[in-house]
Structures are given as structure tokens and as C-alpha cells.
Amino acid sequence: MTSARPRSAQQAPPVGSSSTGYVTFVVLLSFLAWALVSMDNVMLGVAVPALAPALHLSLSTIEYLIGAFSFVTFAAPVLAGRLIDRIGRRANFQLSLVGTGIFGGLTALVANAWQFIVVRLLVSTSYGLTEPVINTLVAEEAPRHRRGVLMGLVQAGYPLGAGVAGTIAAVLLPAYGWRPLFYLAFAPLLLVLVAGWFLRDSARFKQVKAATTHRAVEHKPGWRKLFTPEQAVAVDMVHLGRAEGVAERDPVSRTRRAKTCVNPPRRLSAPAPGTQAGKARAPQRRRAPVR
Known part of the structure; x- marks a missing residue:
């Protein structure tokens, strides 16, 4: 397109x-x-x-x-x-x-x-x-x-x-x-x-002048367009990209991210119901009184 x-x-x-x-x-x-x-x-x-x-x-x-x-x-x-x-x-x-x-x-x-x-x-x-x-x-x-x-x-x-x-x-x-x-x-x-x-x-000068004017209008919008929702989203995306670029260049961030990938934190899984730990952790049901 x-x-x-x-x-x-x-x-x-x-x-x-x-x-x-x-x-x-x-x-x-x-x-x-x-x-x-x-x-x-x-x-x-x-x-x-x-x-x-x-x-x-x-x-x-x-x-x-x-x-x-x-x-x-x-x-x-x-x-x-x-x-x-x-x-x-x-x-x-x-x-x-x-x-x-x-x-x-x-x-x-x-x-x-x-x-x-x-x-x-x-x-x-x-x-x-x-x-x-x-x-x-x-x-x-x-x-x-x-x-x-x-x-x-x-x-x-x-x-x-x-x-x-x-x-x-x-x-x-x-x-x-x-x-x-x-x-x-x-x-x-x-x-x-x-x-x-x-x-x-x-004709060559007119063509170059038209192309220059087109680029100026396309890449330098007026001040009113700076406050539109589309422009705000674009600015947020630019700042997000810059933040990710800074994090990529930061050696401390890279080291922490590498350690996290090599030794991921262990998640505590629930014990199986049939095991001794499972029996200990299983909730005790109250028995109904014998009448």
C-alpha cells in the first residue's frame, strides 16, 4: 500500500x-x-x-x-x-x-x-x-x-x-x-x-519545492495537533521506546534480567493429597456428635 x-x-x-x-x-x-x-x-x-x-x-x-x-x-x-x-x-x-x-x-x-x-x-x-x-x-x-x-x-x-x-x-x-x-x-x-x-x-525546482513543502507539513504539524489524542498516544509510545532503549543500555538492568532468566524464582506447589504433608495440611472435618 x-x-x-x-x-x-x-x-x-x-x-x-x-x-x-x-x-x-x-x-x-x-x-x-x-x-x-x-x-x-x-x-x-x-x-x-x-x-x-x-x-x-x-x-x-x-x-x-x-x-x-x-x-x-x-x-x-x-x-x-x-x-x-x-x-x-x-x-x-x-x-x-x-x-x-x-x-x-x-x-x-x-x-x-x-x-x-x-x-x-x-x-x-x-x-x-x-x-x-x-x-x-x-x-x-x-x-x-x-x-x-x-x-x-x-x-x-x-x-x-x-x-x-x-x-x-x-x-x-x-x-x-x-x-x-x-x-x-x-x-x-x-x-x-x-x-x-x-x-x-x-519544472525541477517546482518538484523539489513541492516535495520540501510536503515534508514540512507532514513532519512538523501545527501546535493544535500536539494536543490531540492521537498525538498523545504517539508521544507515549516514543517515551516508552526511549525507556526500553535506556534499559537495554543499562548494564545493571541487563545483569538482573540475565540472573532472573537463569535462576527463576521457585514457586511453592501444593502437596499431593495422598502424601503425609498433604494429610497434615488437609483441613480436618468435624465429626457430628453421636446421639
Whole structure:
């Protein structure tokens, strides 16, 4: 007799079962997101010579800050993994691009060093959330026999974005300065709108989410159910099992139980009526008086 579980918790849908058109859309969207995130990261590096005097910082100080931002980006994927499994691929994809687009664009408006540090810390955190989610999206939607090729194509967006950023910086920096470079960092917000309309969570994520919810409901009942008669019986059985387990582990209890089994207590049996002891123990009947 099988347990009554939801269909999603019994069998997992095959990974990479989406249509070809939707897989193409996911790969293209992830490619563009990775390229735009890369552009913002590279623009920060090429703008350092112009940023330092504008923020009244030395070149060595601003280089130390960029190194600190990189460590933040290194630690962010640990948080991203939890968010991807908790809130979903689609929501995490949008969240990472919103942070990268808004705070990356606000870099063009900073007026001092503290504003620059706060804004770039937020950008670095959002940037670290992007790579895990796009890898998860492509891995779950791509067909098995093309998964490696499509994931490699998405990763190619990073050097492409770096090349485009360097080219744009070579044109804009001499003529307009460093601020117009970061206005381009608002571009990921356009992908957020596209993802909101067309991107969806994978079937694999929905199946895992349904199974997790089912286990949480089944094994963690509400507080009202703790006072039902069925729950009281279950609690008594648990305590009884624990007591028996403690008795099994107790060496004194085991020794006493073994002695009882080897030398059981003798029971005193009643003597047979025909024996001398039986006659002595037999109740004496009173004889009727002779009249």
C-alpha cells in the first residue's frame, strides 16, 4: 500500500524537458545578463585613473578597495545558493540584476569616497548572485546532450562584455570622463522586465519545492495537533521506546534480567493429597456428635 503523496513528490520531471524555443530564450537571456554584469565590472577597472582624483583617493587606496569588492563577490555565491533554493531561480535572477543595474548606475552619481564604497559593495554582492543563478537556469533547462555546449556559450558572455566595455571606455573616457561609463550600468534593468514577462522557474525546482513543502507539513504539524489524542498516544509510545532503549543500555538492568532468566524464582506447589504433608495440611472435618 503506497502512501498518499502528491504526484510531484513521487516522480521528478526530466531535466531539460523544455521546448527548444524556451531553452534558446533562457540561454540568450543568461548570455546577455552575464555580458552586462561583466561590462560594469570592467568599467570600474578602466576608470580607476580618473576615479582616484575625483574621489580624493590615491591609486593604491582605490586598488585596495577594488580588491575588497572582489572578496565580497567571492563570498556572495554562498548566500546565492541558499536564495536560489528558497525563493526560486526566476526571483533570484531578477534580484541580482536589479541590484547590479541600480547600484552600478548610481556609481555615476557618487560625490565622495564613502558613497562610492557603499554603492560598490552592493554592486559586488549583486554581481556575486548572478553567476550561480544563470548556471542553474541553463543546467536545468538545457537538454542533456547539449548542456555543456550551452553553458560554455553563456560563460562566453563575460569576455565579450569585457571587450565591449574596454572599447566604450576608450571612446568615452577621453571626451566625457568616467561618469557616462556607469550610466550604461542601468542596462540590466531591461533584462529584469523581460525576465518578469517570459522567464519561469524550472519544472525541477517546482518538484523539489513541492516535495520540501510536503515534508514540512507532514513532519512538523501545527501546535493544535500536539494536543490531540492521537498525538498523545504517539508521544507515549516514543517515551516508552526511549525507556526500553535506556534499559537495554543499562548494564545493571541487563545483569538482573540475565540472573532472573537463569535462576527463576521457585514457586511453592501444593502437596499431593495422598502424601503425609498433604494429610497434615488437609483441613480436618468435624465429626457430628453421636446421639
